[in-house]
Amino acid sequence: MTGIQLTNVTKKYIENKFEITALENVSVRVEAGEFVAIVGPSGSGKSTFLSIAGALLKPTEGQVLINNQDITSLHEKQLSSVRLNQIGFILQTANLIPYLTAVDQLLIVKKMKGSVSKEDRAFALQLLKDLGLENKENKFPNECSGGERQRVAIARAFMNDPDIILADEPTSSLDTKRGHEVVQLMAEQVKLRGKSAIMVTHDERMLDYCDRVYRIEDGVLTEEVHTQLA
Amino acid sequence: MVLALKELLYSKGRFIMIGFIIVLISWLVFILSGLGTGLSALSTGVVSQADITGIVFEEGSEYSLSKSNISSSLSEEVSKQEGVTDTAEISTFNTSVRKEGTANENEKITDVVLIGIEPNSFMQPDIVEGSTWNTSEQTQVIADASLQSEGYSIGDSIEFSGTDKAVTIVGFTENKTLYHQSALYAQTDDFRDIRFSEPELANGAEDSVSGIAIQGDEVNMAALSEPGSGIEYGTKEETIKAIPGYVAENATIMMMLWFLMIISAFILGVFFYVLTNQKTHQFGVLKAIGGSNGFIMRSVVSQVFVLSLISILLGIGLTYLTVLALPETMPFQLETNMVVIYSAVLLVISVLSSLFSVARISKIDPLTALGRIE
Numbered sequence: 140m141t142g143i144q145l146t147n148v149t150k151k152y153i154e155n156k157f158e159i160t161a162l163e164n165v166s167v168r169v170e171a172g173e174f175v176a177i178v179g180p181s182g183s184g185k186s187t188f189l190s191i192a193g194a195l196l197k198p199t200e201g202q203v204l205i206n207n208q209d210i211t212s213l214h215e216k217q218l219s220s221v222r223l224n225q226i227g228f229i230l231q232t233a234n235l236i237p238y239l240t241a242v243d244q245l246l247i248v249k250k251m252k253g254s255v256s257k258e259d260r261a262f263a264l265q266l267l268k269d270l271g272l273e274n275k276e277n278k279f280p281n282e283c284s285g286g287e288r289q290r291v292a293i294a295r296a297f298m299n300d301p302d303i304i305l306a307d308e309p310t311s312s313l314d315t316k317r318g319h320e321v322v323q324l325m326a327e328q329v330k331l332r333g334k335s336a337i338m339v340t341h342d343e344r345m346l347d348y349c350d351r352v353y354r355i356e357d358g359v360l361t362e363e364v365h366t367q368l369a
Numbered sequence: 370m371v372l373a374l375k376e377l378l379y380s381k382g383r384f385i386m387i388g389f390i391i392v393l394i395s396w397l398v399f400i401l402s403g404l405g406t407g408l409s410a411l412s413t414g415v416v417s418q419a420d421i422t423g424i425v426f427e428e429g430s431e432y433s434l435s436k437s438n439i440s441s442s443l444s445e446e447v448s449k450q451e452g453v454t455d456t457a458e459i460s461t462f463n464t465s466v467r468k469e470g471t472a473n474e475n476e477k478i479t480d481v482v483l484i485g486i487e488p489n490s491f492m493q494p495d496i497v498e499g500s501t502w503n504t505s506e507q508t509q510v511i512a513d514a515s516l517q518s519e520g521y522s523i524g525d526s527i528e529f530s531g532t533d534k535a536v537t538i539v540g541f542t543e544n545k546t547l548y549h550q551s552a553l554y555a556q557t558d559d560f561r562d563i564r565f566s567e568p569e570l571a572n573g574a575e576d577s578v579s580g581i582a583i584q585g586d587e588v589n590m591a592a593l594s595e596p597g598s599g600i601e602y603g604t605k606e607e608t609i610k611a612i613p614g615y616v617a618e619n620a621t622i623m624m625m626l627w628f629l630m631i632i633s634a635f636i637l638g639v640f641f642y643v644l645t646n647q648k649t650h651q652f653g654v655l656k657a658i659g660g661s662n663g664f665i666m667r668s669v670v671s672q673v674f675v676l677s678l679i680s681i682l683l684g685i686g687l688t689y690l691t692v693l694a695l696p697e698t699m700p701f702q703l704e705t706n707m708v709v710i711y712s713a714v715l716l717v718i719s720v721l722s723s724l725f726s727v728a729r730i731s732k733i734d735p736l737t738a739l740g741r742i743e
């Protein structure tokens with residue numbers, strides 16, 4: 140199977156001798172073409188969850204399978220390769236590189252793998268176009284609006300054609316209208332390209348675009364049963 | 370690499386500042402180096418610019434031409450020694466000159482080193498202006514070009530203090546100075562006439578010279594220069610080091626140069642460190658989206674490399690511009706191989722100083738990209 144699976148994941152932080160359980164026995168499985176949302180208040184463990192799913196943080200207990208590979212035992216170098224090839228990360232604030240134009244933001248991930256081909260460039264332009272950024276290819280981040288920046292970040296996440304897309308509160312810095320636009324575009328791309336996507340958010344309005352919704356509170360994850368019946 | 374260049378172009382202001390510092394440092398290094406070479410040429414030129422392997426001196430003269438006195442008839446024996454391919458006698462005499470017929474006026478007197486050599490020997494200087502001696506005629510000298518700025522020119526007749534002997538300047542050579550004084554090259558016979566102006570001064574020294582310069586590879590003079598033989602042999606390097614003031618002068622300039630390099634390493638190191646620190650978040654993002662440590666380090670180092678390279682090239686350009694503006698009399702001599710060596714050293718220093726920051730990169734946690742979590 141392609142996709143991501145977390146089994147009985149627990150994460151504890153030690154801070155000033157106190158132990159904080161940020162995630163408690165969490166299990167999730169997201170298949171290709173599925174768009175899953177995780178909603179919860181601030182401090183409930185959403186970023187922690189995503190960091191573990193995204194090979195940025197190791198769980199205290201439990202197993203993380205990405206395309207059937209257990210990543211909990213990998214070295215930093217291997218993890219970085221997993222992030223590069225199998226995961227597309229969309230961060231809270233767009234987190235673009237200030238001195239790169241929109242198209243270069245996408246090509247940089249290709250460069251990390253080696254070199255940039257003509258096809259890569261064409262693919263990057265296509266992605267930007269799909270996300271409604273036709274005329275912004277050569278704009279620097281400071282010349283783009285917040286929504287545009289977030290869409291560039293989404294395009295960047297798709298650039299290496301990863302199987303997993305992870306988004307950490309992608310709408311938190313956007314107004315409602317732009318927020319809807321961005322999530323809608325993201326959902327479209329996920330379906331179109333058959334990715335397994337997890338979006339973490341505290342914004343209830345964005346849940347309509349998702350196939351399944353989980354609630355997280357104090358590190359405990361529960362699936363919301365009344366998904367769309369249609 | 371491309372990432373590095375794009376940032377250089379985008380954040381021009383910030384990088385121009387660092388680049389400017391590197392330009393100034395390299396400029397200062399090149400100027401100091403040129404001054405060092407110029408000063409050493411001024412005190413050693415006659416020896417250091419000559420194509421010689423070493424010089425045979427009188428025993429006890431401590432490799433100093435002005436203290437040494439040997440018979441020119443030794444040449445024959447010297448040339449038989451192992452490895453010696455050619456010999457040339459050389460005599461020196463510290464004196465002073467003035468233009469002929471100005472003895473009673475307030476005309477300037479200039480200190481010079483008179484050098485006596487055999488015509489057509491390998492000690493004969495290259496001419497940059499005028500012509501060499503006409504061997505059939507007497508009393509012609511070749512002067513170092515530094516005398517031009519003292520007002521001497523070709524065809525001038527000059528006389529030496531303490532004698533009424535006059536000679537004519539027929540040509541100029543360059544960089545031939547000794548003990549910070551300009552050299553005048555005369556043929557051995559003329560040299561003796563001037564040196565021993567009163568016949569009794571010569572007193573059995575009719576065929577004496579200061580030393581015998583030799584050429585040849587893997588020369589072995591041990592047989593000739595045994596203690597008690599009355600002869601000592603100094604290699605070119607030993608002879609140069611024995612020139613009064615040379616070592617002290619040279620060491621001072623070298624110390625300044627290396628201090629400058631070390632200081633610049635620290636300054637640049639701190640600069641790059643601050644710069645890297647400011648970009649912690651950015652590097653975190655690059656790591657979070659899959660950039661390896663190597664990728665980021667390469668990009669930082671190549672950026673420093675390109676920036677330093679451009680700045681050093683500008684520094685070289687600035688130095689050559691400065692040279693144009695320097696006064697003739699200034700002892701400044703920029704050697705291309707020195708420029709190349711110091712450029713390379715500076716480049717290595719700035720790249721090394723960026724390694725500090727590179728070490729820091731590997732410690733940046735990609736989690737910083739997420740904003741929260743510490």
Ligand SMILES: Nc1ncnc2c1ncn2[C@@H]1O[C@H](COP(=O)(O)OP(=O)(O)O)[C@@H](O)[C@H]1O
Pocket residue numbers: 152153154159160161179180181182183184185186187188741742743
């Ligand atoms: N690096 C850390 N060290 C200690 N405690 C942490 C760390 N990161 C997060 N926490 C704690 O873990 C809990 C979950 O945090 P987080 O995953 O950031 O939640 P969310 O993203 O939902 O706001 C919080 O109580 C937070 O204070």
Ligand SMILES: [Mg+2]
Pocket residue numbers: 185186741
């Ligand atoms: Mg968070």
